[in-house]
Amino acid sequence: MKIATYNVNGINGRLPVLLRWLEESTPDVACLQELKAPDEKFPEQAIKDAGYNAIWHGQKSWNGVAILTRNLDIKETRRGLPGDPDDTHSRYIEAEVNGITIGCLYLPNGNPAPGPKFEYKLRWFERFAEHAAELLASGKPVVLTGDYNAIPTELDAYKAERWVEDALFRPETRVAFKALVDQGWTDAIRKLNPDKVIYTFWDYFRNAYGRDAGLRIDHFLLSPDVNKRLLAAGVDRNVRGWEKTSDHGPVWVELADA
């Protein structure tokens, strides 16, 4: 079973890129972030024609998350992150697919930091960690994947020293990410590549992709029994080189059957 995550940066603007990637990569599950579209503008028919079922949680202009499946039923278990009824951002959707609970998240960017956006990021991170702990305690197989907007370590950023003041790499963000993983999750990409420089994002400025000046901010966290099933993990970095592409590349894991 192949599960992927992809920050599409505008699902309608990137639709040709998304459809091409789905056709070439054929993930069984695809978690999408940054739809940048309200619910009624989700390209439901094009996704269906590509062979995928979908659930989505959209929002006008910003954010927005979706889970797509190919030949698998989706049972939605949560829409929106619990813990703050005043939070209006569409940043979390969760479903049970093929016996696995899959959480698809778009963690706040948090820049500029310090400031209210960074405070929102840290609060969101806390709420997410609480929910993650509950999922872990349930004993069910769980995958939490998406754009975490968190650079875990110096290995995960080109010229990390330039990112120390940025919300993606500030100490508070790194501490929050490490505390989350330390609940008992496995960072799938890092587990299979302990020392390798692997990026999932290259910004649009200064030919970052051409220079491979990237960041690793899209992550797969696996619960212990999913971790035992982990066969492979990778980044479809070539997709970042396509025309009219997102600034993120798709990331995926391959799991053995239960």
Add this chain to the structure above:
DNA sequence: ATGTCACTGGGGCAGTGA
């Protein structure tokens, strides 16, 4: 600081978020 995208309102392009 720089730089480049997508989206919105409103009908060109500035403002916003990333």
